[in-house]
């Protein structure tokens with residue numbers, strides 16, 4: 001059946017909108033049948049993406065037109081639950097609005113590209129939220145390049161598992177955290193395939209004793225990929241923060257981040273500019289090495305709230321490398337205070353600032 005293989009190969013070229021993974025490997029293509037008089041493709045879009053067929057139909061048609069002699073195309077869409085086997089295999093992935101018991105809100109920290117300081121920001125924000133009196137956790141969702149065990153000084157910590165085989169998070173400076181870095185050596189190159197990533201992410205979300213948290217901060221891997229796609233399917237997130245650097249070229253990256261959150265159905269709380277002006281460690285003078293106002297212009301251009309900037313401060317990097325982020329090691333420093341201010345803004349946006357929260361816990 002050469003046609004069948006051609007069709008499958010063509011479908012493998014089609015990306016899930018907004019993501020780098022193709023629709024076949026993601027399991028959206030339920031069935032492909034080439035008969036003498038028709039080519040039938042059955043798609044089972046994940047819940048929460050009701051317009052998937054509409055969006056990918058033109059590309060499917062265009063690609064299949066290139067296969068000579070292929071019988072007329074018929075594309076059918078079924079609900080994932082319409083196929084009993086698929087429904088069994090995927091039931092946990094397709095329940096909409098899934099929450100983690102005990103976890104009130106989820107804040108995702110993302111960026112369009114790597115190295116912009118996402119993990120540094122995510123760690124400091126989680127600590128700053130805790131410093132504001134909230135019960136905070138950090139889930140390092142960067143299963144390919146976990147760095148938060150180093151940043152929070154818990155590298156080499158052994159994780160505990162309950163009798164029910166649930167993972168107990170590690171405590172770091174008053175917050176609960178889980179990272180792939182607790183399970184593999186940091187230098188070890190980890191190349192997870194899609195289905196494994198889905199498994200890991202689900203494990204980290206639902207098989208961890210997160211306990212009662214006001215907010216769980218997710219440190220996402222850069223860009224868009226399997227982790228983001230899995231999260232979008234597995235869990236309802238309450239807010240997304242896009243971290244960017246001040247260069248003008250960052251516009252495309254932020255737009256990518258914004259698109260990704262839209263795909264994931266996560267409300268974007270705003271853009272944070274990291275490593276803006278350089279603050280001299282000797283005289284505290286701030287130099288706008290990349291010019292001023294870039295982040296603000298960029299946020300305005302994309303109609304996103306601008307959440308301010310965190311300067312390039314050598315101490316921020318150094319404290320991270322030492323395992324005690326600046327919010328924990330030097331809480332009175334201007335940088336720590338900026339993170340605290342940011343945490344207050346975010347907790348308000350997440351609806352956590354209200355008086356309905358029991359005040360009986362502290363992180364002192």
Ligand SMILES: Nc1ncnc2c1ncn2[C@@H]1O[C@H](COP(=O)(O)OP(=O)(O)OP(=O)(O)O)[C@@H](O)[C@H]1O
Pocket residue numbers: 111113114115116117118119120121142145147221222274275310311312313314315316317318320321
């Ligand atoms: N505001 C800052 N001032 C000084 N150094 C910073 C600042 N933010 C981040 N850094 C440093 O920049 C480097 C990259 O930061 P980080 O690892 O947090 O980025 P990332 O976006 O998570 O990267 P990746 O895409 O690899 O996950 C680190 O060495 C970190 O210490």
Ligand SMILES: [Mg+2]
Pocket residue numbers: 118119120142145147
């Ligand atoms: Mg990182």
